[in-house]
């Protein structure tokens with residue numbers, strides 16, 4: 001039953017630290033662990049679950065497999081209901097060795113904890129979950145499996161940092177796992193005597209991060225719902241959309257012991273149609289309002305024009321001085337704010353002991369509120385006017401120019417200047433990236449290039465949006481003056 005997931009190659013590129021390169025191609029996303037896995041729909045029904053008669057598993061290029069409606073399904077219909085014993089959770093049957101290994105996994109890499117459990121079931125002969133596990137993809141297109149060169153090709157430091165952190169963790173965790181299981185008796189071995197390496201750990205972590213759902217498990221004593229990641233067979237065949245036609249419903253009523261009765265079956269949770277679904281439509285869920293960084297890191301894909309994508313910047317006075325000079329503004333004061341301006345920067349947590357200098361551009365807000373307020377304040381020279389204003393209003397792009405037209409234009413032009421500087425720091429231009437894609441590249445290179453194109457497009461969009469605002473403000477001003 002156990003199939004090896006390839007070998008880890010450390011430091012695949014001379015300039016980048018780590019990658020868990022596999023020997024297999026990552027583009028073969030549809031290839032499953034077993035060549036002919038059992039029918040998942042039949043298994044779920046046999047185990048007491050409910051599957052709408054129109055729900056089928058099909059190829060949904062380029063997303064791999066997905067659920068598709070074989071005929072029309074009206075809004076509100078029950079699509080899938082799972083009984084409580086079908087989800088794969090960490091606690092079921094996990095040994096003490098597994099539990100102590102799980103404790104060594106940092107909170108942010110929670111997927112690795114459930115991944116240990118998945119590896120345990122993957123190795124167990126006759127596992128109850130084999131019909132589910134055998135249907136899982138054999139490989140994942142997440143960047144921990146990219147060639148070192150493709151990690152570098154992402155061209156975006158915050159993501160490079162995350163990828164390297166994950167790779168480093170997996171390589172260190174491999175040693176911890178090997179040490180923990182080295183001298184165990186065969187009966188105590190959590191992975192049935194199988195060897196575990198960074199690559200198999202990476203496979204399990206990616207299987208979980210790309211498929212698990214955080215669900216309410218039980219209410220703590222204070223009545224607070226405790227979230228727990230679970231793998232939901234069949235439901236996790238749904239692909240992602242920001243405008244999904246299906247949603248997951250879980251009964252949150254503890255008195256009701258988290259059960260829903262559907263079609264005479266006792267279900268732990270269910271998927272229902274949010275809209276009327278047409279014949280051949282894919283059934284889609286929303287994985288959340290995530291940036292492309294998270295989609296790529298956890299799921300191995302990138303969304304074009306993702307409204308939740310953003311770029312992370314570090315608030316830096318010298319950089320902002322350069323940005324306002326690039327925008328043609330004279331005497332910038334970002335590097336040496338006046339005491340009253342520093343006081344406001346501290347309130348915005350962009351100065352002082354509790355400072356958090358990470359700011360963002362893009363996403364629904366377009367410009368990070370704290371950052372926008374700081375720019376407005378630092379372009380102002382009259383403390384009295386600024387101190388009369390509400391700090392909340394200063395953080396909003398939608399409000400009227402709160403510190404006057406000249407201040408607003410200078411603020412927006414500084415953002416445009418900053419965007420120009422950030423764009424210049426990317427080693428390639430969008431046009432070059434697009435022509436590379438046209439030439440044809442490997443699956444991981446394509447993802448890396450798509451990712452950086454999206455980051456650059458986002459910056460261009462912010463620049464365009466800011467320029468439009470400048471024009472609008474100036475035209476309003478000249479109309480008033482006329």
Ligand SMILES: C[S@@+](CC[C@H](N)C(=O)[O-])C[C@H]1O[C@@H](n2cnc3c(N)ncnc32)[C@H](O)[C@@H]1O
Pocket residue numbers: 029030062063064065066137210211236237238239240241298299300301302
């Ligand atoms: C929960 S699984 C969905 C089932 C999966 N397509 C399969 O073949 O098993 C999530 C994975 O599906 C793919 N996927 C889902 N939604 C996608 C989307 N909107 N664009 C690209 N790939 C998507 C990605 O490979 C992702 O890691």
